[in-house]
Amino acid sequence: MGVIASNLGFPRMGAHRELKKSLESYWAGKLPANELERTAAGLRERHWQLQAGLGMDHVPSGDFSLYDHVLDTAVTVGAVPERYLVGPGASGLDRYFAMARGGALGSRSVTALEMTKWFDTNYHYLVPELSAGQHFALSSTKQVDELQQAAALGIATRPVVLGPVSFLMLSKYLDAKGSSLDLLPGLCEVYAELLTSLRAAGATWVQVDEPVLGLDLDERQRAGFNIAYATLREAVPQLRLLVATYFTGLGDNLPTALALPIDALHLDAVTDPGQVDVALADAPATLALSLGVVDGRNVWRTDLEAALTRLEAARRVLGPDRLLVAPSCSLLHLPVDLSSEGALDPELRSWLAFATERLGEVRALVRGLNEGREAIEDELADATAALASRAASPLAHDPAVALRLADYDPALQHRSSSYKVRREAQRAQLGLPELPTTTIGSFPQTPALRSLRAQYRQGSVDQEAYEEGLRTYIDEAVAFQVETGLDVLVHGEPERNDMVEYFGDLLEGCAVTANGWVQSYGSRCVKPPIIWGDIKRPGPMTVEWASYAQSRTDRPMKGMLTGPITILQWSFVRNDQPRAVTARQLAFAIRDEVVDLEAAGIRVIQIDEPALREGLPLHAGERKDYLEWAVGAFRLASSGASDETQVHTHMCYGEFNDIIEAIAAFDADVISVEASRSRMELLGAFEDFEYPNEIGPGIWDIHSPRVPETSEMVELLVRALEVVPAERLWVNPDCGLKTRRWEEVRPALANLVAAAHEVRQRIAST
Numbered sequence: 188m189g190v191i192a193s194n195l196g197f198p199r200m201g202a203h204r205e206l207k208k209s210l211e212s213y214w215a216g217k218l219p220a221n222e223l224e225r226t227a228a229g230l231r232e233r234h235w236q237l238q239a240g241l242g243m244d245h246v247p248s249g250d251f252s253l254y255d256h257v258l259d260t261a262v263t264v265g266a267v268p269e270r271y272l273v274g275p276g277a278s279g280l281d282r283y284f285a286m287a288r289g290g291a292l293g294s295r296s297v298t299a300l301e302m303t304k305w306f307d308t309n310y311h312y313l314v315p316e317l318s319a320g321q322h323f324a325l326s327s328t329k330q331v332d333e334l335q336q337a338a339a340l341g342i343a344t345r346p347v348v349l350g351p352v353s354f355l356m357l358s359k360y361l362d363a364k365g366s367s368l369d370l371l372p373g374l375c376e377v378y379a380e381l382l383t384s385l386r387a388a389g390a391t392w393v394q395v396d397e398p399v400l401g402l403d404l405d406e407r408q409r410a411g412f413n414i415a416y417a418t419l420r421e422a423v424p425q426l427r428l429l430v431a432t433y434f435t436g437l438g439d440n441l442p443t444a445l446a447l448p449i450d451a452l453h454l455d456a457v458t459d460p461g462q463v464d465v466a467l468a469d470a471p472a473t474l475a476l477s478l479g480v481v482d483g484r485n486v487w488r489t490d491l492e493a494a495l496t497r498l499e500a501a502r503r504v505l506g507p508d509r510l511l512v513a514p515s516c517s518l519l520h521l522p523v524d525l526s527s528e529g530a531l532d533p534e535l536r537s538w539l540a541f542a543t544e545r546l547g548e549v550r551a552l553v554r555g556l557n558e559g560r561e562a563i564e565d566e567l568a569d570a571t572a573a574l575a576s577r578a579a580s581p582l583a584h585d586p587a588v589a590l591r592l593a594d595y596d597p598a599l600q601h602r603s604s605s606y607k608v609r610r611e612a613q614r615a616q617l618g619l620p621e622l623p624t625t626t627i628g629s630f631p632q633t634p635a636l637r638s639l640r641a642q643y644r645q646g647s648v649d650q651e652a653y654e655e656g657l658r659t660y661i662d663e664a665v666a667f668q669v670e671t672g673l674d675v676l677v678h679g680e681p682e683r684n685d686m687v688e689y690f691g692d693l694l695e696g697c698a699v700t701a702n703g704w705v706q707s708y709g710s711r712c713v714k715p716p717i718i719w720g721d722i723k724r725p726g727p728m729t730v731e732w733a734s735y736a737q738s739r740t741d742r743p744m745k746g747m748l749t750g751p752i753t754i755l756q757w758s759f760v761r762n763d764q765p766r767a768v769t770a771r772q773l774a775f776a777i778r779d780e781v782v783d784l785e786a787a788g789i790r791v792i793q794i795d796e797p798a799l800r801e802g803l804p805l806h807a808g809e810r811k812d813y814l815e816w817a818v819g820a821f822r823l824a825s826s827g828a829s830d831e832t833q834v835h836t837h838m839c840y841g842e843f844n845d846i847i848e849a850i851a852a853f854d855a856d857v858i859s860v861e862a863s864r865s866r867m868e869l870l871g872a873f874e875d876f877e878y879p880n881e882i883g884p885g886i887w888d889i890h891s892p893r894v895p896e897t898s899e900m901v902e903l904l905v906r907a908l909e910v911v912p913a914e915r916l917w918v919n920p921d922c923g924l925k926t927r928r929w930e931e932v933r934p935a936l937a938n939l940v941a942a943a944h945e946v947r948q949r950i951a952s953t
Contacts, residue, residue: 189507190498192553193477194243195394195431195453196250196347196517197234198542200706202524206230207710210253214288214892220280227253231333235342237543242550247394248333248344250517254287254313254709257357258300260349261286261315264377265324266358268316270297287313287709289891299891301359301864302708304801306398306434308484308520309715309757311708315358321370323377330381331388338389346385350397350430351378352411357399368411375415379422386426392450394429395419400444401435401455403807409443420448429453429477433516434484435805436462445470453477456497457484457515463497467504476505479515481540481548486521486717486759487577488540489548491563491570495555502556512553518542522703522714530701535719538577541703583720583761585696588772595771599778600822602854604830606880609856612830616790617743621950622904622918622943623674625883627837627859628747628793629686629923630664630679631932640684657681658735665739667933672940675743675791678736680925684714686749686795687757691716694776695723697758708890711926716758722772727783734787746784746792750836751777751820756798767816777824785832793835794825796853797922800838800846814849821853833857839885839922843872851878859883861921863895867906874910882911885921886942887935892927894935900942913950918943 200206209226212218231251238246252259261267262283271282273295285292289299301314330346337344351374360367385393397412419428429451430444436459437444444452445466452470456463456478466476478501480494502510521542528536540548551566560567577583602609639656642648648656664679683689691697697716704712729746737744751773760769777794784792799817804810825834836853839861843850850858862869862884870884886903887895907916918939924932 189557190502190553191244191511192242192550193245193345193511193513194238194247194518194546194549195396195433195479195483195513196247196519197238198519198521198523198706199230199251200704200712201230201233202527202702204704204712206253207712210710214284220278223253223280227251228336231336232340235337235340235344238546239342241543241546242553243546244553245345245392245394245511246337246342247347248337249330249346249348250519251333254284255311256349257305257312257315257354258283258287259327259329260354261313261358263325263327263329263381264354264374265326266315266317266321267326268300270295273297289888289893296893298893299864299888302890306401307801307803307805308434309705309707309713309798309801310519312357315354316361317355317358317367317370318361319365319369321373323370323374325377325380325384328384331384334385334388334390343389343391345392345394345429346390347394347396348378348381350395351375351415352408353397353399355411356402356408366407368407371411371414372418375418378415379419382419382423382426386423390426392427392429394431394453395449396431398431398433400430400432400437400440401805403438404440409440412443412447416447416449427451429475429511431477433479435459438462438806441465442469445474449474451475451477451511453479453511453513455479455515457482460497463501467501470505475509475511476501477511477513479513480552481514481545483514483516483518483545484520485762486539486541487762488538488544488570488573490574491548491551491555491567494548495552495560495563495567498552498556507557510556512549512556514545514549518545520705521545522700522705524702527702528700531698534576534580534582535698535717537573538719539717578763583696583763585721585723588696588721588723591775592768592771597819600819600826602826602828602830606854606856609830609833613790613833613856616831617675617833619674619743620947621913622916622947624918624940624943625673625675625745626668626677626920626936627923628677628680628745628795629683629925630677630681631927631929632681632925633929636660636681657732661732661736662739665736668936669740669742671933671936672944673742673936675745676736676740677745677747678732680747680923682732686923687754688714688716690728690749690754691718691758693725693728694773695725696720696772697722713757716754718755718758718760718769720761722769722776724776724779728780730780730783730787730789733784733789737788743791744789745835746781746789748777748780748784748792748794748824750794750796751824752802752817753796753798756802767820770816770820771823774820774823778827781825782827785828790831791833791835792825792828793837794821794855795837796821797837797839799850800843803846814846818849818852821855825853825855835859837922843869844875847872847876847878851876851880855880857881857883857917859885859917859919861885862907863888863903863921864890867903867910870907870910878911881915881917882907883917883919884911885919887920887939889920889922889924889927892931894931895938897938897941897945900939901945904942904946908946
């Protein structure tokens with residue numbers, strides 16, 4: 188056969204976000220279920236044909252999802268919590284989306300599953316709920332259906348399933364005693380049944396994703412892999428199994444992975460190229476290696492010459508029949524195709540590769556291995572020229588930015604006074620009540636608002652009309668907040684398409700794309716900026732709109748900024764200098780904006796850092812250095828504020844226990860966090876660690892269309908008061924409201940304010 192060209196997964200949304208549009212039409216009741224399924228089927232077929240046409244020998248199936256692949260796995264193995272097994276007449280699709288989003292299910296209103304980050308990416312997965320004695324049963328034909336759909340096109344695919352150990356370790360185990368791994372034997376029986384059905388349907392290979400092999404595991408967890416794969420091997424001896432790992436090196440888990448009774452092991456050779464040499468030396472003669480040598484998470488073109496040299500060395504050890512070449516991970520984390528980015532600077536564009544181009548790189552490398560280097564002379568020369576162009580380009584280096592970093596004084600990371608001193612100054616300045624209410628920043632991005640922005644970009648609306656439309660939106664948003672009774676207001680961010688893309692468009696050294704969409708969760712897509720050069724702020728980015736909003740009210744108005752670590756994490760970042768250097772450049776730019784906002788009279792400034800936890804290295808031994816420079820970047824960005832200016836930050840969807848000291852080291856006056864889906868469980872981190880400043884645990888899950896009752900919010904606030912003193916507790920939603928509709932926002936915020944008033948009265952009466 189020779190060396191195999193392989194892909195681990197492909198973006199789901201479509202090059203033009205076709206799935207997003209169909210999903211949201213379906214949720215709005217404007218699209219029937221069969222039309223949604225038709226869109227999904229069409230996307231799958233198009234993507235299979237594209238991958239096969241690009242020369243992939245192993246094309247994945249089963250990687251497509253209407254919402255999330257972890258949720259799909261839970262449904263497949265029958266791990267559906269009892270609250271969703273209600274509602275006569277409710278379809279399987281209704282139940283699926285109720286688990287994902289919450290809302291009405293039959294005659295009941297149900298809450299959604301918790302959502303958290305997929306390892307160190309900006310993709311969010313739904314967290315399965317498991318309990319002692321959990322019964323598993325094969326409950327979906329999705330995998331077989333998609334295998335057969337591809338086969339009908341003449342394309343033999345490799346089904347992708349989330350592995351049993353990763354599924355259990357990524358789930359939430361609801362019982363205080365025991366562990367989710369106690370459920371492994373029963374789960375493996377269902378996996379064996381699933382693999383047997385795939386083999387019967389014609390599959391010859393199955394890709395089993397086990398990304399938790401990249402985490403720090405204990406002996407019991409490692410032993411779980413031996414148990415699981417011995418069971419699966421015995422059940423389907425004829426089926427070839429590829430276990431895929433990604434995002435990091437396996438470290439101490441590599442011997443466990445190499446010893447599994449499987450046919451191939453995928454290693455991320457981008458994040459940890461050193462593990463490949465160990466695997467080549469220690470792999471048993473029966474094991475093939477899949478080497479992820481092109482980056483599945485970033486957009487810079489691969490050094491094909493260097494990659495081919497490394498692969499040639501691997502082939503000499505393994506032989507051609509035991510080597511697969513692949514991206515480092517699923518291409519879910521990249522935009523679909525660079526061909527629609529004609530507006531990008533041509534030189535910058537020549538340095539880039541999106542998902543489609545990544546597969547072209549894989550195929551070129553495989554051709555070079557199977558046919559000889561002369562077969563890909565043009566591809567090698569073109570890649571080498573692009574790398575040389577990028578390295579020599581003066582555009583990426585700004586002497587003024589370099590000088591500012593060289594003159595950096597660590598004292599700039601500190602506010603002028605301690606929190607206790609600042610607190611008194613801010614109380615006098617702001618005059619807020621106990622349990623002050625606020626929102627996280629954005630208000631609904633209505634169709635009219637999106638249309639206005641699109642018309643302005645296209646030139647059919649001039650700047651004067653555009654800005655008048657934004658002012659009208661802000662006027663209405665401010666009036667609504669005053670009428671509702673919120674204490675600290677926001678302008679609603681009508682001028683912003685996205686919390687990172689907006690700043691990327693205004694900072695020098697960044698570029699934004701036209702169609703570079705990447706799925707974040709469900710139907711939510713973002714366009715990560717491309718940080719290609721030194722970062723500099725040419726001028727104020729938010730001051731005009733914050734100042735205008737403040738002029739419409741005498742209540743405090745927040746200035747809304749995105750923090751340096753979140754801009755870093757949610758962008759495609761240059762890989763020719765340490766990330767810590769780019770973070771410091773971003774911090775200086777945000778610091779300048781903080782100073783200008785304060786000078787304009789804004790006395791509450793929120794610097795969002797939801798990606799702090801996401802950026803944490805997956806191995807504990809690598810975390811100290813990251814946290815030092817990440818915390819330093821936030822403090823540099825925020826410490827230009829005076830004592831009277833209250834600095835907020837916001838974080839969401841992550842476990843904070845292991846970084847709580849770093850969060851405290853931010854020294855933000857107020858932190859708001861996601862807490863409603865977990866029913867305040869997240870506050871356990873703040874209970875075990877005496878957090879010194881103020882906290883706003885979210886009491887409204889804004890990722891669900893469901894409007895919570897006042898009584899539910901009161902219950903959550905009462906729970907929060909068990910951990911946070913009333914004088915340091917804020918009342919707010921989980922996150923920004925841009926994805927919600929005004930029909931949901933108005934009653935939910937009214938209930939939130941009512942809940943704050945009720946709890947204030949309870950406190951006053953005790």
